[in-house]
Amino acid sequence: MSSLTAFPLESFRDWLQDTDDHAAHHLGVIDRVSECLQAGMPDREAAQELGDKLERWRYQLLSECAGRLAPRDAELAATLNATSNVLACRSQFGPRATYHAIHHAGDGGIATEAIDAVDVEYPLEPLVTRARQITVENFAVAGSSSTTALPRWPMLLYAPLYVSSRCVNHCTYCGFRFSQDIDRHHLSLEEVESQVAHLEQHGFGHLLVVGGEYPRLTTVDYYSDIARCLVRHNVAPAIEIAPQTTAAYAQLADAGVMGLTLYQETYDERLYAGYHPRGPKANYHWRLETQDRAAEAGIHRLGLGVLLGLDEPEQDVLALIRHGCYLARRFPQHTLAFSLPRIHQAPDGFAAQYGVSDDDLVRYYCALRLAFPTAVLVLSTRESAGLRNRLAGICITQMSAGSSTTPGGYGEEDNTRGEQFPVTDQRSPREVAEWLQENGFPISWSLNQPL
Structure with a gap:
């Protein structure tokens, strides 16, 4: 499980058991994922199917938590994404951080002149x-x-x-x-x-x-x-x-x-x-x-x-x-x-x-x-x-x-x-x-x- 992020799926077992209405199903999925990874993913098609299953789980999680994504939910969403990419051999891109980049990253690396230009007080003619x-x-x-x-x-x-x-x-x-x-x-x-x-x-x-x-x-x-x-x-x-x-x-x-x-x-x-x-x-x-x-x-x-x-x-x-x-x-x-x-x-x-x-x-x-x-x-x-x-x-x-x-x-x-x-x-x-x-x-x- 070392190839996963800092929040491996195994760490969510007890929390899911206490909070998830579909815990039995999701814990079964985690078991299958663990077996697949420990075996070195010998069946590429089966690994891909598991990755797709994790992404569907993630979609359902994000939909159910719309407007109220708690920190633990966000951790689970990030881990489902990372694990899915490992199973699908897409982990070279690293973890997604879209929401954080847009909402919590200060200027997000934007050029200063672009930030200034958005302000209606900035003169239009030199901007053009x-x-x-x-x-x-x-x-x-x-x-x-x-x-x-x-x-x-x-x-x-x-x-x-x-x-x-x-x-x-x-x-x-x-x-x-x-x-x-x-x-x-x-x-x-x-x-x-x-x-x-x-x-x-x-x-x-x-x-x-x-x-x-x-x-x-x-x-x-x-x-x-x-x-x-x-x-x-x-x-x-x-x-x-x-x-x-x-x-x-x-x-x-x-x-x-x-x-x-x-x-x-x-x-x-x-x-x-x-x-x-x-x-x-x-x-x-x-x-x-x-x-x-x-x-x-x-x-x-x-x-x-x-x-x-x-x-x-x-x-x-x-x-x-x-x-x-x-x-x-x-x-x-x-x-x-x-x-x-x-x-x-x-x-x-x-x-x-x-x-x-x-x-x-x-x-x-x-x-x-x-x-x-x-x-x-x-x-x-x-x-x-x-x-x-x-x-x-x-x-x-x-x-x-x-x-x-x-x-x-x-x-x-x-x-x-x-x-x-x-x-x-x-x-x-x-x-x-x-x-x-x-x-x-x-x-x-x-x-x-x-x-």
């Missing part, structure tokens, strides 16, 4: 100049120019591919929430193939697969089949789906998934509980460690962000930066990508508690560039064409274009039925590409495309 300078230094390519004679950098264009609006979560701000009366659709693989073919005609070689959380339909096998479909079309797939287990992310990576995007929405645990009253998404800690599990499973592009308007924006952006610093330290060979969506429209009965102006959004993106000089900064069609053009010239390196937030919406005359949120920039992919080219930006259409 500095963010643009850093972007040029890290992304500009020789020969790029524009009518304004400013150096430019490659811009990756992508499209979201919504595959299912079915969802069991009750997120108060979301157009897909369970109680929302909308026209819902779950795409078959044939329908996915049709959508991919349509987007290929517009030049896209990188798609972000998006779906609600509906366990009976949106399974890891379903998303794996979609990933393989995209790969067959020479399209690089990324996913924005419900948090998965480490084993599920390994399966998705094997199917060709190159990147993951997942927003914590807000890092304030108390507010998070209020915005997510029911459904699996209510498990704050499980969601918080999603990027860790994906990276440990072999997915190398990690996207994260917050939904601006749910909490005081400065606090959420600083927490996001601390999260990014932690991931950069733990996975130095991985690519980080950040996005800052704003709430423009939400279901009836919901109103964003905090306003975020256009200048605020520019400020927060610039702060991210100061904190992460080489990270990908992503901007969606939630924002207007004018603001997207403005940010493209400062620090953005990836943009969506011609988006539909409705499953099956591409190629439809009315692609707004049952949408998750309205698209503000209504330009076609061609119009976005033409503006970029006219302003000196080299365009990339795929994660696999050399620049």
